[in-house]
Amino acid sequence: MPAPLAIPVTVTSVPSTLMRREAAFGSVSVVMIACAAASQLSPRRSARQAGSPAAIRSTGSGSMITPVENGNTCVAEHCSSRASSPQDWRAADRSFNCITVDGDTSTNDSFVLIATGQAGMKEIEDAKSPGYAALLDGIAQVAVELAQAIIRDGEGATKFITVRVEGGQNDAECRKVAYAIAHSPLVKTAFFASDPNLGRILAAVGYAGVTDLAVERVDLYLDDVLVAKNGGRSPGYREEDGARVMRRPEITVRVVLNRGAAAATVWTCDLSHDYVTINAEYRT
Secondary structure, X not given: OXXXXXHHHHHHHHHHHOOOEEOXXXXXXXXXXXXXXXXXXXXXXXXXXOOEOOOEEEEEEEEOOOOOOOOOEEEEEEEEOOOEOOOOOOHHHHOHHHEOOOOXXXXXXXXXXXXXXXXXXXXXXXXXOOXXXXXXXXXXXXXXXXXXXXXXXXXXXXOEEEEEEEEEOOHHHHXXXXXXXXXXXXXXXXXXXXXXXXXXXXXXXXXXXXXXXXXXXXXXXXXXXXXXXXXXXXXXXXXXXXXXXXXXXXXXXEEEOOOOOEEEEEEEEOOOHHHHHXXXXXXX
């Protein structure tokens, strides 16, 4: 069971356990410290804004991953040395609200933004303040990388899957379809088996709950391979082409609803034997 951790212990211990890396980034200096279970580190980032560096440091880890808005065992902390007042930081919607391992949730989710003001730059008071867009973009880029690292280190994961849904009437219905695919055990086990089972993916699209969805207009791609056209198997599709894509360690599933201009992306992983073993032996 979880146990309280004294704040002084956290403050003094965390910096010594993380590694620092930097790389060129836009108009604001970003220093990311990424601590996921697999110790996957993001590239180093550094630049200057108005002649003064502002740093973003981040750490995150998790299991039972699904969007933080619903609750899950996922903790992410982002610290910026530039002072800013609380704002509508949309970084979570671009990152941690776009990942899922198994769809299970708990009550321990956190997405924390801390502004220390140590950079000595003018405080960002609202979305119109100079530097707001650059800082938000920096936080979002760091958050996306960290969120993806958590998925790559999903329990028993062997493949990283991007689910992209396009041509929806709004973002909400695109997310419905994307999560229906990403949460389906049948779809996820097919990815583990490298089985291009089109029926499982199309079935998830159909039961996603999109009102008045015209299934006869839906197109489905595995990477660049068109596997389903107008709701059915594409005439030019060959099983060996689908199998070739499914054997890759990183795969993009692209669904085109052809009913609007909205789009959404979700990142997930496959469901393997090791996932069952890890969770079956969790308390032993």
